[in-house]
Amino acid sequence: xxxxxxxxxxxxxxxxxxxxxxxxxxxxxxxxxxxxxxxxxxxxxxxxxxxxxxxxxxxxxxxxxxxxxxxxxxxxxxxxxxxxxxxxxxxxxxxxxxxxxxxxxxxxxxxxxxxxxxxxxxxxxxxxxxxxxxxxxxxxxxxxxxxxxxxxxxxxxxxxxxxxxxxxxxxxx
Numbered sequence: 717x718x719x720x721x722x723x724x725x726x727x728x729x730x731x732x733x734x735x736x737x738x739x740x741x742x743x744x745x746x747x748x749x750x751x752x753x754x755x756x757x758x759x760x761x762x763x764x765x766x767x768x769x770x771x772x773x774x775x776x777x778x779x780x781x782x783x784x785x786x787x788x789x790x791x792x793x794x795x796x797x798x799x800x801x802x803x804x805x806x807x808x809x810x811x812x813x814x815x816x817x818x819x820x821x822x823x824x825x826x827x828x829x830x831x832x833x834x835x836x837x838x839x840x841x842x843x844x845x846x847x848x849x850x851x852x853x854x855x856x857x858x859x860x861x862x863x864x865x866x867x868x869x870x871x872x873x874x875x876x877x878x879x880x881x882x883x884x885x886x887x888x889x
Contacts, residue, residue, distance in 0.1 A: 734774025749863035754823045761803040762878035791837040799826045824868030831856035
């Protein structure tokens with residue numbers, strides 16, 4: 717089996733999508749835990765499938781360049797993978813009504829669990845025991861609730877935007 721090489725337009729598209737992820741987060745930074753990153757990761761995964769990993773890690777790299785490659789950045793290496801992997805598990809031919817619900821659920825669940833996903837690194841980096849880790853998670857719950865609700869609401873855009881994006885990209889193939 718021969719591996720396919722990426723086309724120039726694909727590389728450009730992945731870079732553009734990575735920058736869009738980064739700018740969407742940057743533009744909404746004033747709102748605590750309200751952003752389009754989870755939604756966009758889901759959209760790009762619906763459209764690009766496995767190749768959505770490229771814009772995802774361009775985003776992670778840009779966040780490190782912009783904010784500094786410090787301890788906060790290390791969880792970014794894994795924290796954005798759950799919505800990507802979850803969307804990959806949803807079959808491409810899932811009926812629209814079911815897909816909309818599943819995509820919203822994936823986005824919302826990622827938002828609600830964000831602090832819990834971040835916690836293992838916090839525990840290791842700062843020597844937290846189990847009680848300390850649970851306390852850290854509980855302290856972040858108000859932000860995770862905001863994150864989860866906003867992700868769920870914004871998730872309604874995944875299906876229509878990904879459908880339009882699929883049509884636009886198909887013109888390049």
